[in-house]
Amino acid sequence: MADSGAGNPGDPRRRKALQEMARFGGGAAVAATMLTGFGVSSRAKPAQTLRPPGALPEKQFLSACVRCGLCVRDCPYDTLNLSDWADGPAVGTPFFVARNVPCEMCDNIPCVKACPTGALDHSLTDIAKAKMGVAVITSRETCLNLQGLRCDVCYRVCPAIDKAITLETSHNARTARHAIFEPVVHAEYCTGCGKCEKSCVLNDAAIKVLPIEIAALKQDEHYLRGWEEKKKSGAPLVDAPLKLPVRKPDAGGAP
């Protein structure tokens, strides 16, 4: 464009250069647009694929992960994989499937340390605070404990036993003589390591670790729990209930 003699608007060389610029610039723009669409669609991630501990929320993760595989290499239990085209998560990014190999929750979190870019957040230093996902009893109808049997395996393998999973007893109405020991997940303590899902004795696990967005753990902000608000403010939020006069049919003064 800037070559001498081609600056004159009527110059055929200038016209040709402009045409070519438009043509190739247009071609590149089409390619870039397709690439953008591809980039956006790559955010879709199958629910059974979990990110390593400390992973930023999926959208930020994809802007940070350079797909080097250093976390995969430094995982001592071969939990992590790099995604191939057919695996689902954006190609080249790390993931694990709890039912295959769960996270062993190493104290020193080597995968996070290995990450050169901070796609795995280096401020995560206590693995018990990891949020890779959250366990959910996905099938109450097949869970052995909920049938009144004593399986308890998910509860016993949980690294945060009695915190992330507790057993809640209730009356077994079927036998009328036994108790049901229901495994209950407490999301606050669940790291999403997936050991419960891995060890579930059923062919299809009745407890599964889901990504937090799918498990929908966030309480809607517009619903307030009265008893909590009361504790926060130290007093009832509304005035004491009105004392209404008792009206009985025979108390006289019928309208």
Next chain:
Amino acid sequence: MTANARPYREARAQKGLWASTRFLVLRRISQLSFLALFLSGPLFGIWIAKGTLASSMTLGVLPLNDPFIFLQSLAARHWPEGVAILGTAIVLGSYLLLGGRSYCAWVCPVNPVTDLAAWLRRRLGITYTAKVRPELRLYFVVGVLAASAVSGSMAWELINPITALHRALVFGLWSGACGAGAIFIFDLFVAKHGWCGHLCPVGAFYGQIGRVSLLRVAADNRAACDDCMDCFAVCPEPHVISPALRGERSGTSPVIASGDCTLCGACIDVCSKRVFNLGLRARSGVAPTNSATVTASASQVAPTRRSPERVAP
């Protein structure tokens, strides 16, 4: 231009086998060494370089990061951790010394694929080539960064055949090799040096570093050129040669200044007259307008196959 189908024949006859294949052998050794550093861990348990070409850690102390991937990350609005910044600085500094696109010729795993396609092209006499402007790859650089910014993900890394091939080799994710297969077919049947020379935004990015980098190829002995065209036949970026090789009368420096030059040394290998050599950008011995000695020696060399359509720009 009718390129010689057997360009190395004359060089081999004149200089011997080693002097006419030296850079090719060294490049293959270099490419294999980089791969071996990454593969010794997964294959034999000897961990030297962990990771991939996108980002790696050598012996637990030396971080290396691809600067183009770093740029995509910035475009996607993520400011990486210190290790990635340090690794990027080390890589950038190295290529500022060693020539930007030396990455393409000496490290990139796609290079053997495109070299094979180019060699087969010569052997099979395939002359058809689609016309693709080399500037297109610069548009791609801008396009990739724009796509990263809009989608908020490293857009190019979703399809980048270089890192995909490297992951395929190092991590055994074989579908990543499909891109390299497509490049091979494209280079062989569609466009000569089509991928590296016209499309690849990674090469285009490194080419920008190459515009100022220190190590260069130069046609220092250009007076001896007999216009056999062999260097044009083997060069993956033939347009970079002319200004240096034919710039004698216009007083242009014999240094190949274009960032597009991959420093592959194919021109050095193939030239039977030893016109080219590798050296630093700043020349002390050969001044660009050293016409007295140049013309004297040029007159002694009888032009054998002078092609009329190739004139100094």
